Amino acid sequence: MGPRRILAVRHGESEANVAYRRAGARPLVYERGDDEVGLSELGRVQSAALGAMLARLPAGEAPELVWCSPYRRALDTWAVARATWGAEPPVTVDARLRDREWGALAPYNEAAIAERFPGERARWRAEGEYRYRPPGGESFGDVAARLRGVLDDLREHADGRRVLIVAHDAVVLVLRHVLDATPDTDLPGLAAFAPILNASVSTWDAEDGHPRLLGFNTVHHL
Secondary structure, eight states, X not given: OOOSEEEEEEOOOBHHHHHHHHHTXXXXXXXXXGGGXXXXXXXXXXXXXXXXXXXXXXXXXXXXXXXXXXXXXXXXXXXXXXXXXXXXXXEEEOGGGXXXXXXXXXXXXXXXHHHHOHHHHHHHHHHOTTTOOOTTSOOHHHHHHHHHHHHHHHHHHSTTSEEEEEEOHHHHHHHXXXXXXXXXXXXXXXXXGOOOOTTOEEEEEOTTSSOEEEEEEEOTTO
């Protein structure tokens, strides 16, 4: 059957989120590895607010298991939320919950890609956000493939239980696509649900084995 409920959370605001926002349309080369990026001060406040929200949930709705991305900003989000919540559910760190990989283009914002790799920027624009695969990186279809593997494992290891997933914007967005059992040819339709906000919560109920969306990308707890 699989999990009885899934709550999927994007990490709190990260240091990279701040750097990219400040750069705006100016080229940016962000040297820190994607897995090493930590939370901003606001991100820690958001993560604490997430923990307070979890603490307010009725006992029959609170997560019983946590599955988390191995990237620092996701792990830090969970650590702050856990400290505020005060609970200690079992945690599984799963590399398949990492953010979408950008390969050779990972350090650059779009303006820097246009400046240094104009051919790749043109291909990205031509193929579209949801079909484009950067050199050495992933398309959204690739993310969908690994999330299907995660859900297969959750069906075995979290059957009948409530699971909190702490991950990234691409993961939460594509999780909606996978749980809806939408063909990958329809991935561009996810644009209607973006962007996924920092520390947002998306919830699916699956008591009958068929995930039903209860709330998506909600931030009322912030």
